[in-house]
Amino acid sequence: MNQLPPLTHQFVSHFGEMGSRWGINRTVGQIYALIFVSAKPLNADDIAEALEFSRSNVSIGLKELQGWRLVKLKHLAGDRREYFEAPQDVWEIFKSLAEEKRRREVEPTLSMLRAALVETPANDADAHAQKRMQQMHELIDLSSTWFDDVARLSPETIARLMRMGSSVKTVLDMTDKLKIVRRKKEA
């Protein structure tokens, strides 16, 4: 850890500290950070040595990162060991993370809500509760479906949409007007 070059060290430490806020632990955060900034794939021993963790801890951490699809396994010619690298494209990474988060943190709740919404409330309190769940379901469902839709766009289109910022509104308004014009012409 201490013989890492300064920028790498800073980055790795930060990911370790933030880990708990992000729902991963210090070890996993540091391992990911190290792999992310590394110019070449790393094997478990490289990581254990660089971060001064036990080999078994690194093994567990790598499994976790694979579960999140944040690192991919790579085999180097003439070397039996397993090497890991982070996908190069940060958009790719972002999408994997979002998908995985959705699967683990959002879907179970959507299922629960759907199940609750088809029940018949037993009393006034539950009737109200169900209304609230309905609102929550609608929001989560809409926003996650939308995310999926957007994620399916090309990176360029997404970048364009994002650079547009709040001026999307102008565009939406414009298309509304066009629709109205077209409707008038048709009439």
Add this chain to the structure above:
Amino acid sequence: MNQLPPLTHQFVSHFGEMGSRWGINRTVGQIYALIFVSAKPLNADDIAEALEFSRSNVSIGLKELQGWRLVKLKHLAGDRREYFEAPQDVWEIFKSLAEEKRRREVEPTLSMLRAALVETPANDADAHAQKRMQQMHELIDLSSTWFDDVARLSPETIARLMRMGSSVKTVLDMTDKLKIVRRKKEA
């Protein structure tokens, strides 16, 4: 907890279980769920009794939820105790959560990255690390700025944008064409 009506019980239990995945604990998750579905504001004793937690635990949990701006304090006429309720508008809730997450989970990383990007890399490894950090910074910065921009739109505009899904692309393409036409006219 067990005398809660069935739908409420199910909802509260789910939030307790999911809590750890969401970075809050079981207690906090359940308290929030209970307040969210409740038809009227609740005080700490109501909550402690309903969920069978100690009064002090409820106090800590409520502080945490206030920190996330997920519950608001309310005073009922002729009652000295503090009552809590969740904002009614789920959009509002979503935005508060996003802002708070950004402040706690994103901003610190952006700061660290910005600091790293103005440093001079000490060697090749750090030079590569810095490039990777640059990519990460760009993505995070762009997407969080964009989120801010969108959040500033009216709920109706956002809903419109979301319902549009991946067909935003068509709209973007359309505006591109309009721009080209306008440019030609001007020439």
Add this chain to the structure above:
DNA sequence: CGCAATTTTCAATAATTACTGAAAATTCAG
């Protein structure tokens, strides 16, 4: 195959986080 290299599992323990009851602090009606 056989076996050395490599990875994984697991039980023990360390570290962290959650929860409680009691005591302290705060609040506000009278």
Add this chain to the structure above:
DNA sequence: CTGAATTTTCAGTAATTATTGAAAATTGCG
């Protein structure tokens, strides 16, 4: 102001999660 009601703090303990070294399992070269 006073003091009862209410909320917060805090030290102790319980529960959970992280980490390790050693042993077991797996892998794939020769």
